[in-house]
Amino acid sequence: MKLPKLKIGSLIAETPIVLGGMGIGVSGSKLAAAVANQGGIGVISGVNIGYNEPDFTTNHLQANIRALKKEIRKAKQNSLRGIIGVNFMVAMNKYKEHVKAAVEEGIDIIISGAGLPIELPELVKNTKTKIAPIISSAKAANLITKLWDKKYNTIPDAIVLEGIEAGGHLGFKKKSIEDNNFNLKETLIEIIKTIKPFEEKYNRKVPIIVGGGIFTGADIAEYLEAGASAVQMSTRFVATEECDASKEFKEMYVNAKKEDVEIIISPVGMPGRAVNNEFLNKIKKGIKPKIEKCSNCLKSCNYNEAPYCISQALINSVKGNVKNGLVFAGSNVYKIDKIQTVKQIFKELITESEKLYKEK
């Protein structure tokens, strides 16, 4: 059966697939436009997006804002009827300035996690930009919705539930990841129940977008049938011609084996999932790469205590210096064995999920 469209207020995506924002620079305008052109929502990562600007180290904020606006414009020009979003980590310094710049560029949706985006409604007030917090539990979904209801008389336009199998920083304690007692489907069902009274109060649906380990058309059908309105996928879209990362970064994905996927504790203090490489082996041995310049990009990172600069490590890898960089990836990265186009992946996913999907 045909998959339902994803409706977030006035935004209607033909296909219920959202590209998960990937920093630094992995989901830029090229990948976002490609996903939007296939009917999904293309999401640009907004964290340290100015890494290619000549004044990135000397004029950090301005370089980031300039690049952010440029990337949004490019993505929109290259996907004229598509929906483009941006992902901002709440843990970013100058979060508000970034959000305001994206809104000025007419971004369709802001998706925001790595902390609770408490003030986000205020920052998009009286604009058409939709807002979606990223959470990993029903408790957090309830907390942010209750807060927005009370403080701003509004509720999220959508909620992204990110599970334990995702790539990048994870919203779980290391112990919970090791114990693996988290169940994505049960959490989804719990969230749907938690949000219901708010949906009734505001007389509108809050679509739940589920991510973290979604890889096949069967996964998509399974979560839509369980009540999700869409899926969020990242890892699957990295090994594509359109992905904004270097070919070396993509090759790490193609070559990764199951045993290469690791949980690390990032300098930000949060666990994250990455592909093991020379860089991580050096860190494990206590070798500390020289921090060239701290631009104070993340609130929770302390220059004096950090084992390495996460920003520098991510920039190295996205640019191709993977031996000296951090390669974030979701748990299913080892299933990738070739570079495809976004169009091919969409075709595979839609064909398979439509064969299996039955509306409840």
Ligand SMILES: Cc1cc2nc3c(=O)[nH]c(=O)nc-3n(C[C@H](O)[C@H](O)[C@H](O)COP(=O)(O)O)c2cc1C
């Ligand atoms: C390389 C990479 C970078 C990521 N960077 C971010 C980020 O900057 N902000 C964020 O909220 N999530 C980030 N994520 C998480 C994704 O947005 C997404 O929710 C998650 O990876 C989905 O799971 P999947 O990769 O198994 O599809 C990143 C994931 C990857 C693989």
